[in-house]
Amino acid sequence: MTTQTDLDVASHKVVRDERVKERNRLQRLLIRPEMGAAIGAVAIFIFFLVVAPPFRTPEALATVLYASSTIGIMACAVALLMIGGEFDLSSGVAVTTSSLAASMLAYNLHLNLWAGAALALIVALAVGFFNGYLVMKTKIPSFLITLGTLLMLTGINLAATKLISGQVATPSVNDMQGWASAQWLFAHTFTIGGVGVRITVVWWLLFTAVATYVLFKTRVGNWVFAVGGDEESARAVGVPVTAVKIGLFMLVGFAAWFAGMHLLFSFNTVQSGQGVGNEFIYIIAAVIGGCLLTGGYGTAIGAAIGAFIFGMVQQGIVYAGWNPDWFKFFMGVMLLFAVIANNAFRNYAAKR
Amino acid sequence: MTATVDRPVEEAPSGGKVPLVELKSVGKSYGNITALKDISLRVHAGEVTGILGDNGAGKSTLIKIIAGYHAPSDGELLVDGEPARFVSPKDALAKGIATVYQNLAVVPLMPVWRNFFLGQEIRKKSFPFSLDSNAMRATTLSELSKMGIELPDVDVPIGSLSGGQKQCVAIARAVFFGARVLILDEPTAALGVKQSGVVLKYITAAKEAGFGVVFITHNPHHAHMVGDHFVLLNRGQQKLDCTYDDITLEHLTQEMAGGDELEALSHELRGKGA
Numbered sequence: 001m002t003t004q005t006d007l008d009v010a011s012h013k014v015v016r017d018e019r020v021k022e023r024n025r026l027q028r029l030l031i032r033p034e035m036g037a038a039i040g041a042v043a044i045f046i047f048f049l050v051v052a053p054p055f056r057t058p059e060a061l062a063t064v065l066y067a068s069s070t071i072g073i074m075a076c077a078v079a080l081l082m083i084g085g086e087f088d089l090s091s092g093v094a095v096t097t098s099s100l101a102a103s104m105l106a107y108n109l110h111l112n113l114w115a116g117a118a119l120a121l122i123v124a125l126a127v128g129f130f131n132g133y134l135v136m137k138t139k140i141p142s143f144l145i146t147l148g149t150l151l152m153l154t155g156i157n158l159a160a161t162k163l164i165s166g167q168v169a170t171p172s173v174n175d176m177q178g179w180a181s182a183q184w185l186f187a188h189t190f191t192i193g194g195v196g197v198r199i200t201v202v203w204w205l206l207f208t209a210v211a212t213y214v215l216f217k218t219r220v221g222n223w224v225f226a227v228g229g230d231e232e233s234a235r236a237v238g239v240p241v242t243a244v245k246i247g248l249f250m251l252v253g254f255a256a257w258f259a260g261m262h263l264l265f266s267f268n269t270v271q272s273g274q275g276v277g278n279e280f281i282y283i284i285a286a287v288i289g290g291c292l293l294t295g296g297y298g299t300a301i302g303a304a305i306g307a308f309i310f311g312m313v314q315q316g317i318v319y320a321g322w323n324p325d326w327f328k329f330f331m332g333v334m335l336l337f338a339v340i341a342n343n344a345f346r347n348y349a350a351k352r
Numbered sequence: 353m354t355a356t357v358d359r360p361v362e363e364a365p366s367g368g369k370v371p372l373v374e375l376k377s378v379g380k381s382y383g384n385i386t387a388l389k390d391i392s393l394r395v396h397a398g399e400v401t402g403i404l405g406d407n408g409a410g411k412s413t414l415i416k417i418i419a420g421y422h423a424p425s426d427g428e429l430l431v432d433g434e435p436a437r438f439v440s441p442k443d444a445l446a447k448g449i450a451t452v453y454q455n456l457a458v459v460p461l462m463p464v465w466r467n468f469f470l471g472q473e474i475r476k477k478s479f480p481f482s483l484d485s486n487a488m489r490a491t492t493l494s495e496l497s498k499m500g501i502e503l504p505d506v507d508v509p510i511g512s513l514s515g516g517q518k519q520c521v522a523i524a525r526a527v528f529f530g531a532r533v534l535i536l537d538e539p540t541a542a543l544g545v546k547q548s549g550v551v552l553k554y555i556t557a558a559k560e561a562g563f564g565v566v567f568i569t570h571n572p573h574h575a576h577m578v579g580d581h582f583v584l585l586n587r588g589q590q591k592l593d594c595t596y597d598d599i600t601l602e603h604l605t606q607e608m609a610g611g612d613e614l615e616a617l618s619h620e621l622r623g624k625g626a
Contacts, residue, residue: 229459
């Protein structure tokens with residue numbers, strides 16, 4: 001056996017590098033980005049099964065899944081954006097902006113709620129486009145651009161709501177046209193085996209499945225990894241970098257709209273100050289799920305698992321009868337643990 | 353020696369003696385700075401044209417003209433004997449002129465096969481037109497093994513390959529996507545001795561398969577090993593234009609090192625030291 005450098009041009013002979021060993025199936029599984037999160041999720045699930053008896057009921061699982069889904073729908077889009085190498089700090093308040101826009105436009109212009117929702121979608125996509133366009137045009141890090149958008153949207157949410165409705169919350173819209181059908185689509189509860197499950201759980205799983213397909217089985221997915229991994233190389237081989245990145249920001253806008261519609265049609269009135277800080281929850285869910293902060297690496301399934309961990313801890317603390325104030329502390333621990341574990345997994349599996 | 357690269361070269365110009373690419377007294381200036389002046393060279397099918405020069409000699413400008421980034425300010429660029437004017441690198445690519453830059457344009461975290469097809473992915477023929485990953489994996493494996501590189505697994509991130517292997521993947525990609533003329537920008541600059549060997553052997557293989565290769569380097573040893581034809585640039589001007597038979601490695605090295613200037617410098621330094 002020779003080394004790989006002895007490549008033999010004359011005889012078509014292909015020479016293997018004896019220093020490179022083939023990876024086995026187990027190793028391939030272990031280096032999947034979401035592996036650390038999956039193991040963590042199982043551990044946390046068992047933990048709460050043991051310490052919190054009410055956690056063992058199917059109703060509790062439905063509640064956990066609901067909590068996970070509201071985070072997961074956003075985390076999915078945020079994860080794709082992170083794989084594409086960018087951040088969106090405005091995603092948390094953009095959810096509130098969408099629901100405020102839908103509610104107030106429909107109420108004050110006497111529109112069908114669906115028309116309000118459609119206008120809100122335009123607003124949400126426009127915010128995404130604005131973020132993406134500025135990031136690509138100015139080359140300023142998206143962290144700063146979207147921090148600006150975060151502050152602007154926070155201010156607009158509060159000020160515009162007060163200006164238009166004279167209060168800090170939107171008026172009730174559940175007697176308006178289109179409520180029933182929109183409520184069905186975005187917020188209804190259906191029963192499986194006597195347990196009520198929120199529709200958002202279905203949407204969450206569907207979005208995750210679609211995002212996974214797009215990431216790994218389409219050209220656009222390939223480009224998302226490329227623009228996040230090495231923007232210049234991607235441009236050099238003809239990937240439309242600007243379009244891909246602006247598209248990703250708009251995807252986050254779409255997800256924020258969807259989450260905002262759920263908020264509106266499940267609570268009827270919307271508090272204008274909410275949503276601030278949620279952007280970190282989405283980013284953390286994506287990171288726990290194995291997305292690299294530097295881009296070019298991660299999966300949508302990982303983000304879903306990250307959101308599920310969030311949902312479990314959030315509800316598990318309640319079921320265990322502990323003070324919910326501990327939630328943030330646990331999440332901090334989880335984040336540190338997940339990041340260190342993901343790192344260790346990657347290194348371990350890569351070295352083997 | 354048989355070549356390991358067997359892409360057809362039927363498109364090679366009729367007559368066989370017309371160069372694939374020819375520069376006729378090409379010059380380039382940026383404002384009041386003259387970067388290149390009066391450069392003439394020919395790239396024939398099945399030949400390696402070594403372009404040598406120190407830093408700032410104008411090598412990059414020359415690549416950019418052939419690759420279609422810049423139009424020359426003076427002179428003429430001929431492809432297959434016909435005058436050509438490139439507006440963008442895409443035009444050059446369409447004529448079969450592909451450039452492999454030093455950074456190789458690969459995304460380190462992505463698998464080798466995804467890098468190979470990045471930007472030109474193969475999709476399935478029927479709905480939903482998803483990526484045909486098996487076809488791409490198989491093609492990547494077979495194209496690389498034609499070059500004499502076997503990877504146990506094309507799913508490893510390309511960042512985990514050695515420098516020489518990465519360079520060869522980048523070249524193989526250019527060849528697969530229809531290049532006739534390969535411009536290699538300092539392919540051995542960042543490589544060790546063995547890795548450089550891999551690349552140099554591959555350059556020879558590409559040449560014997562009928563590709564026109566432009567090999568840009570500042571290493572006269574590497575250039576002399578594979579080159580058929582040498583062009584030396586110095587401060588934007590052509591100092592030397594000769595074939596393999598006309599020049600020895602010593603002469604090439606000396607020219608490259610600065611020739612008489614170096615000798616004068618040597619005398620000066622020695623003189624002072626004594």
